[in-house]
Amino acid sequence: MNTSFQLHDFVGGIHPTDNKVQSTNTPISFAGIPSKLILPLTQHIGTQSKPLVSPGDTVLKGQLIAEAQGFISANLHAPTSGTISAIEARPVAHQSGLSDICIEITPDNNDTWVERTRITDYKKCDATQLINAIQAAGITGMGGAGFPSHVKVSADPAQINTLIINAAECEPYITSDDMLIQERAQDVISGIHVLAHILEPKNILIGIEDNKPKAADALIEAIEKDADTPDIQVVIIPTKYPSGGEKQLIQILTGKEVPAGGLPSELGIVCHNLGTAYAVHNAVIKGEPLISRITTITGNACAQPQNYEVLIGTPVEHLLNISNTDIEKTSRLVMGGPMMGFTLDQIQTPIIKASNCIIAATKQELPDPAMEQACIRCGMCTEVCPAQLLPQQLYWFSKSSNLEQAEAHNIADCIECGACSYVCPSNIPLVQYYRFAKGEIKQTNEDKKKSDRAKIRFETRLARQEREQAEKDAKRAARAEAAAKKQAEKKAAAAANPEGAVEKKIPTADLQLLQKKFDATKAAVAKSKDKIAALEASESPDTDKIELLKGALEKAQTKMKDAAKAMAEAKKAEKATSTANADKGDPNSPERLKNKLELAQSRLTTAQTRLDEAKAENSDKVAALETAVANQKQRVQDALKALDESIQQTNQQNTTEIKVDTEALKQKVLAAQTRVDKASERLNMAKEQNLETVGALQTGLEKQQAKLDEAKATLASATLEDAK
Amino acid sequence: MKLLNISSPHTTRALSTSNVMLNVLLALIPGIIALTYFFGPGHIIQIVIASSVAIACEALVMKARKRPILFYLKDYSALLTAVLLALSLPPYAPYWVTIVATGFAIIVGKHLYGGLGQNPFNPAMVGFALVLVSFPVPMTTSWSAPSELLATGISFSDALGFIFSSREGLDAITSATPLDAYKHQVALSTAQEIYQNPLFKGADQSSIVLAWQWVSAGFLLGGAYLLWKRIFTWHIPLSLLATLVLCSLIFGWDADSYVPTSLHLLAGATILGAFFIATDPVSASTTPLGKLIYGAGIGIFIYIIRTWGSYPDAVAFAVLLMNFAAPFIDQYTQPRTYGHAKPKRGLAAKD
Numbered sequence A: 001m002n003t004s005f006q007l008h009d010f011v012g013g014i015h016p017t018d019n020k021v022q023s024t025n026t027p028i029s030f031a032g033i034p035s036k037l038i039l040p041l042t043q044h045i046g047t048q049s050k051p052l053v054s055p056g057d058t059v060l061k062g063q064l065i066a067e068a069q070g071f072i073s074a075n076l077h078a079p080t081s082g083t084i085s086a087i088e089a090r091p092v093a094h095q096s097g098l099s100d101i102c103i104e105i106t107p108d109n110n111d112t113w114v115e116r117t118r119i120t121d122y123k124k125c126d127a128t129q130l131i132n133a134i135q136a137a138g139i140t141g142m143g144g145a146g147f148p149s150h151v152k153v154s155a156d157p158a159q160i161n162t163l164i165i166n167a168a169e170c171e172p173y174i175t176s177d178d179m180l181i182q183e184r185a186q187d188v189i190s191g192i193h194v195l196a197h198i199l200e201p202k203n204i205l206i207g208i209e210d211n212k213p214k215a216a217d218a219l220i221e222a223i224e225k226d227a228d229t230p231d232i233q234v235v236i237i238p239t240k241y242p243s244g245g246e247k248q249l250i251q252i253l254t255g256k257e258v259p260a261g262g263l264p265s266e267l268g269i270v271c272h273n274l275g276t277a278y279a280v281h282n283a284v285i286k287g288e289p290l291i292s293r294i295t296t297i298t299g300n301a302c303a304q305p306q307n308y309e310v311l312i313g314t315p316v317e318h319l320l321n322i323s324n325t326d327i328e329k330t331s332r333l334v335m336g337g338p339m340m341g342f343t344l345d346q347i348q349t350p351i352i353k354a355s356n357c358i359i360a361a362t363k364q365e366l367p368d369p370a371m372e373q374a375c376i377r378c379g380m381c382t383e384v385c386p387a388q389l390l391p392q393q394l395y396w397f398s399k400s401s402n403l404e405q406a407e408a409h410n411i412a413d414c415i416e417c418g419a420c421s422y423v424c425p426s427n428i429p430l431v432q433y434y435r436f437a438k439g440e441i442k443q444t445n446e447d448k449k450k451s452d453r454a455k456i457r458f459e460t461r462l463a464r465q466e467r468e469q470a471e472k473d474a475k476r477a478a479r480a481e482a483a484a485k486k487q488a489e490k491k492a493a494a495a496a497n498p499e500g501a502v503e504k505k506i507p508t509a510d511l512q513l514l515q516k517k518f519d520a521t522k523a524a525v526a527k528s529k530d531k532i533a534a535l536e537a538s539e540s541p542d543t544d545k546i547e548l549l550k551g552a553l554e555k556a557q558t559k560m561k562d563a564a565k566a567m568a569e570a571k572k573a574e575k576a577t578s579t580a581n582a583d584k585g586d587p588n589s590p591e592r593l594k595n596k597l598e599l600a601q602s603r604l605t606t607a608q609t610r611l612d613e614a615k616a617e618n619s620d621k622v623a624a625l626e627t628a629v630a631n632q633k634q635r636v637q638d639a640l641k642a643l644d645e646s647i648q649q650t651n652q653q654n655t656t657e658i659k660v661d662t663e664a665l666k667q668k669v670l671a672a673q674t675r676v677d678k679a680s681e682r683l684n685m686a687k688e689q690n691l692e693t694v695g696a697l698q699t700g701l702e703k704q705q706a707k708l709d710e711a712k713a714t715l716a717s718a719t720l721e722d723a724k
Numbered sequence B: 001m002k003l004l005n006i007s008s009p010h011t012t013r014a015l016s017t018s019n020v021m022l023n024v025l026l027a028l029i030p031g032i033i034a035l036t037y038f039f040g041p042g043h044i045i046q047i048v049i050a051s052s053v054a055i056a057c058e059a060l061v062m063k064a065r066k067r068p069i070l071f072y073l074k075d076y077s078a079l080l081t082a083v084l085l086a087l088s089l090p091p092y093a094p095y096w097v098t099i100v101a102t103g104f105a106i107i108v109g110k111h112l113y114g115g116l117g118q119n120p121f122n123p124a125m126v127g128f129a130l131v132l133v134s135f136p137v138p139m140t141t142s143w144s145a146p147s148e149l150l151a152t153g154i155s156f157s158d159a160l161g162f163i164f165s166s167r168e169g170l171d172a173i174t175s176a177t178p179l180d181a182y183k184h185q186v187a188l189s190t191a192q193e194i195y196q197n198p199l200f201k202g203a204d205q206s207s208i209v210l211a212w213q214w215v216s217a218g219f220l221l222g223g224a225y226l227l228w229k230r231i232f233t234w235h236i237p238l239s240l241l242a243t244l245v246l247c248s249l250i251f252g253w254d255a256d257s258y259v260p261t262s263l264h265l266l267a268g269a270t271i272l273g274a275f276f277i278a279t280d281p282v283s284a285s286t287t288p289l290g291k292l293i294y295g296a297g298i299g300i301f302i303y304i305i306r307t308w309g310s311y312p313d314a315v316a317f318a319v320l321l322m323n324f325a326a327p328f329i330d331q332y333t334q335p336r337t338y339g340h341a342k343p344k345r346g347l348a349a350k351d
């Protein structure tokens, strides 16, 4: 099968002692059900999954307990039946040693399956169905990075001509793929067939290092059994670390290089880990989601190194126990391989979907790092770097935080394989320096992006503000004109209407009310002014808020003017014992409502334009604005309804002004309530997205709450008075 | 049990910097043996002087810089500098020349630039150049004829005496290396006549040229060992030697008017320089293409200085000149990174 294959070499690489025999003498055995399973919500690259269960719930084996959020995310299933005992932050297996939200399951040891749906004949299914099945099963790359697999298989088959299955397993110690193939080659091949059915590649290549002859034979045998399926080539490649790096394997098998910053699919290649193919088989053919994996447990502190089939979420401690590992002798506990794995400082850390190996190393085996010596620029690191970088130059740049030069020397292309650190005679932890520099670069880039975006936003906002101001002025002028006209008409009508005399006794109360309102608006205006001044003076003026406040100020000012006008009107009317003033103070009068409707409509248009702008800018505010538009639409409708009702009501208008007053207060309370709701909603959104505005929104919410309380109190006192 | 929390990778190859330096020192042994066999114990004495001075200076500087002295001494880099320097100096140079050269090499050439790894110039060559320029007389009159040419060999006590006190009485001391001699005589005589010179043709058929050839063979052996051990790559030595040969073939094809190729290659410090001095990693170029250019540059400079310059040998100046250029060469010879269409050149533009 392998005879005519043209192999290509990759530059650099190293040959560390492979330490693989220790764990290949015993067959894979089931690790058993531990007393607790801890399932982190982020076991993959992408968005955290959303839990669907709460503590106390009972779950069945294979039941979906957390669902993917968005496309680049993954489902999570219960590995066994039991009870959810906690959902909380726990230390997890991660380079950074951070913690993550985990779902803890206390197994009931019955291991009862949820109902499974299997696909009986995948060949009859179209790609979408199969991709959905893979997505539903929560499969992520099993080789280390944990990229959601359905994303990779969603490539356009027209562009894909080669499917590469990565079975190189080039890291020392790890034998999980090796043993998986030796024992379950048929299933692995079946999974590859499913992948091939989805992607329709012309070539299917399995790359495997020549230090696993048994596994290679098993694969070839399994392929030959399946005569009618597409041809799969097993390509035996020379053992050299890091031949299992995706980019390196592609280079070995095809001679092509994945473009910097690009994806293999640009070369017409999709690369999957062998373990992933096995998981696909389980998901599609057996209907079992990804709830367990093969993990190697090895190292000199481990008395019985071997491979286990481990439920996802099993604490490492459980594996150490069943493999008779001497914890006292373990000086370093590594998850993954010795080249790219990371250390665990807690044995309770759970196995996740990507955990292919646990090394319990003694001090002699992986000695403490020697003291860092000066770089002698020996160039050994350059010789072994598979990415053809200049590691020692990157080291100088990283060390001196010269990020610009580090970037110019392509630090972004470093795959963190560790080959350079491995050979460095001066024991310089080069990769650690690169990780640091990469982090810094990411940070500065993000900061820059943010400030750029803020700048654009500020400029567009300024332009918009000016425009809006002009519009508003025009509108206000028009409104004032219309109001004046109406007033004149009304006066004329009132004069013509002698029945107005019926309501003669009311104006005094009304006047008082107006006075009160006027005072209130005045106070509000003063307060808003203060607020704006304070905000503008603060060192990080939140322009959004200032804008809002300015709008509010303007409104309050108009209101104040309106109130003053109304008061004057009322006074005049009182003198004239006219009835025309009644309408002025009534917030439910058809005129008012009409105005309100107009206002709401104009606001809706502004909101809409803003949304469009945001969409055009691709700003992160789109979602928020969309809800705002929806809200505005709702308000327009409400206003319309209110207007209709009020027109009907005016026909039978005999309610007293005081009632109207409590009515108005009630509405005020309601409005305040919605505002509080909205503010808290926004706050939550901000919290979720981890925006910087959280603090500001928090205070905003508190203020709104205070206003609501105030309104409620006024209403209560009003009703009390009313009752008297 | 305390679990360590450290960054990957978790294993390293068992080759440390001190190992590298020790290997280089080891590789020098055949050459040293040959030198001693043919030219007496002068080099051995010089090595001892230089090493003691180097270690003392290194310790002093480390103490002044408040660093762990033993830790830094154990990287053997100072020792290597001292030995290389001692091998470059004339075997019977007065002791103070060696002391000045070594002290300057370690303190100025190495530590004033920031210590191991930071020095742009090869420290041994900095020391050598200083004494060559400052004390030309002892530097050119302290060579010896091969002991086989002498009726009596150079005894250890003779050597000691000559280095430390009297500059008289040792008739083995000559003022010329064969390269130098040839260069000066070729203006007046033909190749044939030069080879008749007692310096080139001894009584018993052995000649100083033969001695130098043996010495070169010794260093070549050591160099091959280091290549095999992958302490350095073939790039610099090969391109250096190839360029030197090429130059002497193009310009010096006429042995009657120029120094012949064989003499260029096998006499003087060429082999020592190509394998042990030019390959000093700290001050050399580090990219694969850069190493080729760097080696070639040294080769060209060696030829130019030897042919048209007035100094007896040229390795030191050639190496120092290329040291200047090494960082620049590195910037412009960056390899093409995986996945990039073409290599980057130069430093990032400042904005």
Ligand code: SF4
Pocket (backbone or CB within 6 Å): A374, A375, A376, A377, A378, A379, A380, A381, A382, A391, A392, A395, A420, A423, A424, A425, A426, A427, A428, A430
């Ligand atoms: S291997 Fe280490 S000492 Fe050698 S050049 Fe690279 S970083 Fe420097």
Ligand code: SF4
Pocket (backbone or CB within 6 Å): A384, A385, A386, A387, A388, A389, A391, A413, A414, A415, A416, A417, A418, A419, A420, A421, A430, A431
């Ligand atoms: S870790 Fe980065 S710089 Fe070092 S060898 Fe690997 S790819 Fe090259």
